[in-house]
Amino acid sequence: MSVRIAYFDCFSGISGDMCLGALVAAGWPFERLESLPRRLGLEGVRVTSEPARRGPFAALRVVVAVERDQPHRHLRDVLAALDSGDLEPAARERARAVFTRLATAEAAVHGTSVEKVHFHEVGAADALVDVVGAIEGLEALGVQSVYASPPRLGGGTVESEHGPIPVPAPATVELLRGAPVELGPIPAELTTPTGAALLATLVQDWAGPPAFRLERVGVGVGTRDPKRRHARSEGVAQRAARPDRGGRCGCSEPAARRRPRDRSRRREPPGDRGPGAAAPRSGGAGCHDGPDRDEEGAARRVAHGDRRGPRRGRSRGPAPDRHIVPWRPTALR
Numbered sequence: 397m398s399v400r401i402a403y404f405d406c407f408s409g410i411s412g413d414m415c416l417g418a419l420v421a422a423g424w425p426f427e428r429l430e431s432l433p434r435r436l437g438l439e440g441v442r443v444t445s446e447p448a449r450r451g452p453f454a455a456l457r458v459v460v461a462v463e464r465d466q467p468h469r470h471l472r473d474v475l476a477a478l479d480s481g482d483l484e485p486a487a488r489e490r491a492r493a494v495f496t497r498l499a500t501a502e503a504a505v506h507g508t509s510v511e512k513v514h515f516h517e518v519g520a521a522d523a524l525v526d527v528v529g530a531i532e533g534l535e536a537l538g539v540q541s542v543y544a545s546p547p548r549l550g551g552g553t554v555e556s557e558h559g560p561i562p563v564p565a566p567a568t569v570e571l572l573r574g575a576p577v578e579l580g581p582i583p584a585e586l587t588t589p590t591g592a593a594l595l596a597t598l599v600q601d602w603a604g605p606p607a608f609r610l611e612r613v614g615v616g617v618g619t620r621d622p623k624r625r626h627a628r629s630e631g632v633a634q635r636a637a638r639p640d641r642g643g644r645c646g647c648s649e650p651a652a653r654r655r656p657r658d659r660s661r662r663r664e665p666p667g668d669r670g671p672g673a674a675a676p677r678s679g680g681a682g683c684h685d686g687p688d689r690d691e692e693g694a695a696r697r698v699a700h701g702d703r704r705g706p707r708r709g710r711s712r713g714p715a716p717d718r719h720i721v722p723w724r725p726t727a728l729r
């Protein structure tokens with residue numbers, strides 16, 4: 397029996413719109429996402445998609461346009477919108493879990509109760525589309541388990557209605573408590589509270605998936621273009637029931653056919669050694685020597701989130717202690 401997994405490579409952070417773009421690029425029909433504002437009863441909200449580029453690479457950008465003012469919403473208002481929306485029960489349950497986690501994190505950082513928390517841009521109409529869309533996209537692609545690489549958080553400060561706040565935002569830090577993360581590499585917000593809430597609620601394993609057969613790859617980007625690789629990719633793979641853990645390759649080539657390592661070769665210094673075999677960014681079946689780490693570098697690793705070489709002898713830390721929403725995909729109407 398095989399298990400279909402989704403792997404979020406968050407090498408440049410994650411946000412709701414980046415996630416939507418990646419899922420649509422991976423094969424989720426855009427028409428389903430386009431109808432989501434209507435199914436949620438959100439007036440004055442429109443979803444569009446457009447091709448985008450970050451450096452030399454093609455990607456997809458999803459834009460949630462809010463064409464009229466939206467009220468600040470308390471958690472009860474968000475949950476009411478989900479309950480009254482035209483959603484599958486499983487998708488509604490997971491969306492409720494994501495927003496409840498968001499409200500709990502906001503309450504913790506502001507020193508108040510969950511009932512008194514009102515969402516700012518996080519709880520606006522675009523966040524409802526981001527969260528529900530991401531969940532429905534995973535359902536539609538038949539995903540049964542979700543994995544992710546440690547998200548990069550960024551740095552510096554951003555403006556909010558409370559004034560300048562540090563990056564990562566306090567709510568993002570609270571949401572990813574116990575999860576492996578990386579700071580930087582640029583002074584900007586790379587992981588948003590919405591993206592952090594999706595990861596914290598849906599990811600079932602931060603250690604990385606075992607060997608798998610890569611089926612689809614989608615690359616989604618956000619609104620910011622810092623003139624560096626700033627995209628988020630999502631791979632949909634079919635994990636074998638008894639995967640080969642001996643290989644590092646994410647392609648479909650059996651491990652037995654790969655050329656054995658020449659152990660007589662001189663051991664190279666860690667800085668000169670390539671990061672190992674990887675699946676190309678375009679989703680092809682072959683292997684290459686690994687990503688170029690220049691700013692306008694070539695394809696990066698999709699099969700594994702580890703950009704610093706083989707993982708032998710290195711731990712990503714303890715698994716986070718948090719509640720995970722069981723993932724049981726259901727057919728969408």
